[in-house]
Amino acid sequence: MNAAAGYAQVMERRDEIIRSSLEIDYARYAIGALGFDYERLLADTGYSIDDVGAIQQRTAVGNTPLLELTNITALVRAVAAAGKGARIFVKDEAANPSGSFKDRRAALAVHEAKSRGRAGVAAATSGNFGAAVASQAAKAGLRCIIVQEAFDSHGIAQPEIAEKTRACEAYGAEVIRTSVGPELFYVFLRVLEASGYFNASLYTPYSILGIETLGYELAHQVRQQCGRPPDLVIVTHAGGGNLTGTARGLAKAGAADTTVIAASVDLGGLHMASDHDFNRKSFTTGHTGFALPFTTWPDRADVPRNAARPLRYMDRFVTVSQGEVFYLTQVLAELEGLERGPAGNTSLAAAFAIARELDQDRIVVVQETEYTGAGKHPLAQLNLARQLGIELRRGDPRENRPGQCIVIPEHPSQIAVSDVDLDHVRRSYLRNAFESLGQTDRLTGADIDFLADETRSSPAYIQEVIDETH
């Protein structure tokens, strides 16, 4: 290893490597001491939502079916008070070429790489996005490198990530698998530098604009099937792209009044960079380990300005337990004949609980499914959990303890959501924003407006928090 490839040296070149891998000059969008022009960053890509749809259509991405889960709705009504139990629909994103909504993000990133004449694309992702980028790259005739955090220090691979390794390799990608740790980013920077490939980051404007079509289609499909837009859309939430893109797409389809709810699996108590905890999470995405840090500070991502800014769009943020998601996964298979992967079932579990409190004529949409199979299936996760000494039992899901005990509900009436206090999340975001300021930086009026947009609050609220913290 030459000196310039050492950890500290590469991290020092970070901004430069990212800039040349993306050809986006983020500094151009800066406003005030910490703000930036988010809408202009997205608009400067030059893609309208129709352009995005047309590009996606060329590789059969998008236009996925919207299905009404009539049997699950009946089950909700069986445990709801009289007159309660909203209609639940699901957008079957598993129908995308590589099996998840991530194809929407990858389609635009790979299209961009191709039109810029790059020889290949690279992405740091342990999840569905890797398979999506690899699939799109295969179709576009581009080389592809995926960097995954895949196994712990005992060499035990997380089964779901092992399946992603297989899928990426099936699409002809080079897959670099690492053990646990945030230095995966360092490995990724070295890959970008050595290969000169386009950076298909999950957090570029392309990756977010690609998801807008999901919300857009969904709004039109509900209108077509029900004569009006959905009342609630529930989004499995991790890094924030899914929520941001879906909400923006809903707004573009004129469904601005639809309530957008983020749902994540509660992984409280587990550390995301811990080698010990890595295989004890039983979930690889859609969990609070990503959702809380990314909601309270999106710019921790692998690009200087994250185009996923979920706090701008969420009306409510709820969590569900691991056991509840596994339970709903089984219910979806056995009542609806749909065997689908873990991620979308997080928002399904939340939808089950939320629909129970709503009138029967309300419309709730679970905005995605993903494919399932070896490694991704509840059995793979539960057998691994047991092997690692995690207790598995039936019972009250409130007794679920991530990493210690997975509790599968005994009855559907036990399914419930916990609300994450959004005021708390906003304050946490603002604390992170203030901490990002340099010693001599002073907040301008433009910064205050930016922070109000970021937290979906008002300049008065921002001022109040500033006064409290200083």
Place this chain on the structure above:
Amino acid sequence: MTERIAAGSWVEIHKIVLKAGERAPQVPEDTRQVPLEMRVKGFLAASANVDDEVEIVTPAGRRLRGRLAAVNPAYNHGFGPPVDELVTVGIEVRAILRQRDQVK
């Protein structure tokens, strides 16, 4: 004598990227105590023995070096046996729906 692996074989290499003492400052204690490892698959550039320092050509056409760790490694992830905590869920919820239909 173990068998020599022919050039062109599909193999996996292993490499230590950062030693235990070189980990990023923000990693938790347990992670700091172990190295950052890396594994990549590709076609073996020249015949070699397992554990030799070798070069591979990856599917992206890149040449990478590391210790020859495995030859034609299997995909071992699967499902495992059914678990008791899930096998009866379908029967239970169908019973709830049947009961509801009778009440109506």
